[in-house]
Amino acid sequence: MSDLSPRRAMTDFSFALLASSRTARQGIIRTPRGDVRTPAFMPVGTAGTVKAMLPQSVVETGADIVLGNTYHLMLRPGAERVARLGGLHKFMAWERPILTDSGGFQVMSLSKLRKISEDGVRFASHIDGHAEFLSPERAMEIQRLLGSDIQMVLDECPALPAAHADIEKSLALSMRWARRSKAAFGEQPGRACFGIVQGGTYTDLRVRSAQELTEIGFHGYAVGGLAVGEPQSAMFDTLEATTSHMPRDRPRYLMGVGKPDDIVGAVLRGIDMFDCVLPTRSGRNGQAFTRTGPLNLKNARHAEDQEPLDQLCRCPACREFSRAYLHHTVKAGEIIASMLLTWHNLTFYQDLMQDLRDAIGKGECEPFAARFLARYLG
């Protein structure tokens, strides 16, 4: 993994740590489709599109990688169809790396009539109700058909809070599925397979999960089953107890997180990768992220505000339009409001990641985080 000779770098997946600031890490994931600077935020491109954005605009925000959802893509347009069309990168005109989840989380959150067995999970499509089946083997087959650069194992993602015994039982299944997922992934030069640490907020289970996955051996390790309703402090406590048991030389990915303050806190605790619908979904709902906290553009106080959202921001929403215009187009339900606020929010997230990378590079992540959080939360 650490051999960065030119020939290997062209065809292999690798991760290199470049700097650290206490437990915070700065690094780079190299893939044949391009590098991913870490800590990295991955915009969510659920159904083959980062909603309300053209791919070139996503690049301009500073994103090195996007996430695709196996659950949505398997239902529509279908993994085999995407493969016949040349793979997900070509389909959605995104040449850079793509990480796909395994579909497990969405099966739990979106579909009804689901039934979990040792073999996998049967469920009804939320689009047309037709019966579907997802096993570790099928989840990996779908991700291979999509042509995903980073493929996630299928896991069970239990709701919190839950009793220790229930989480332990669920975790055992997830670990058996992780082993089957890894076997199904096989050998795919240049592509990676990530395991997912589960265990709820129970430290002993998180540690056990991290150790079992490390024994199986993955290109990277995710932390799943957090940010599902528990307090932020519980998430941070769990992270602190978990990341120290995850391999130092592999990327660590906190799934589905999160708010800017969640991300800053998780970077301080050794996380390298994030994804979340928040910047895109909030943008479509009239909410903008700023250095002094989120702003609801629907609010009437913006109606005659000639100032941009953020004087210093480089996105088109801030360079070319006033808060008054954003207020008007949000109120009028105009698509341009979704386009501009999504672009702004993704730019805000990517600029935050760049600031974090810079701060870690200087060994000053904690003071940066303190300043950012004081201003953002204050």
Add this chain to the structure above:
Amino acid sequence: MSDLSPRRAMTDFSFALLASSRTARQGIIRTPRGDVRTPAFMPVGTAGTVKAMLPQSVVETGADIVLGNTYHLMLRPGAERVARLGGLHKFMAWERPILTDSGGFQVMSLSKLRKISEDGVRFASHIDGHAEFLSPERAMEIQRLLGSDIQMVLDECPALPAAHADIEKSLALSMRWARRSKAAFGEQPGRACFGIVQGGTYTDLRVRSAQELTEIGFHGYAVGGLAVGEPQSAMFDTLEATTSHMPRDRPRYLMGVGKPDDIVGAVLRGIDMFDCVLPTRSGRNGQAFTRTGPLNLKNARHAEDQEPLDQLCRCPACREFSRAYLHHTVKAGEIIASMLLTWHNLTFYQDLMQDLRDAIGKGECEPFAARFLARYLG
């Protein structure tokens, strides 16, 4: 109007005919905010946005001018507010010319509880029901507050078919309102006021209307009250009888038209300017215009079609994506489908206008039109 010396060209509104091909005309409208090449198609930016497009993207399609709707803007965000925010150009980040309609047509088509008197029209807002009033003087005041480069007189737009006596009575009111509108427009250097020829499909009334407006004297002349349900042949017959009575040295604008074949036929009959929601609205509904006719991307036959919409088109939808991707995103209701198909359709319209200008410049408009229509309608 024909003095194009540098000083005047900087501050005045003018129109120059550059070429003609039988009755088809090629020309240029010069305004302090930029030139408009005619025949011109104006994308509709109803509420301060060409829906699903950023202003720079509208420029890239080849548009020299956009249209704004007085009715929508007076209700939200309000003309006085737009004026306080620096005018419509600054508000919507569109530096080039803007034409605004007078609001009359939308009052008839969108609002309920409307009551027309000699003074003007009382109506209820379609947004929140509150009472509004539009007179010739208020319509011109709103357009002045918006900072519109080409301002339209308030007219009454009767539904077709209608009896000669009814159209005659309506026309008389429209002509009195045209006189009041012109007086209210006053002197606005660099800006233009256009009259609107009415008269339904009655040739005698159209001729009378054109003559009365010419006596009042306007910077340009529109044809209103067509493409409201009558057959295309009736529209063309009416146009032929009308344009010959409109001043040769002023731009002629056919309001709310239309389909590509409508535009081609109207250019042949001496029209210089067009606006229509069709390319933008169709784009949001999954319909694409192509040289061989419109295409419905919802249709399942596109599901695995790797070809672009149009091999020769320069828009991002055609350069970067397949018909299969457009089909998928239309079916999934993704915003990117509206963005891409709107961009494509506006590019198609602007390329058609450029082709028409080129053909007229070569004196070959009729053979071009015949070839285009044979392919488009065939």
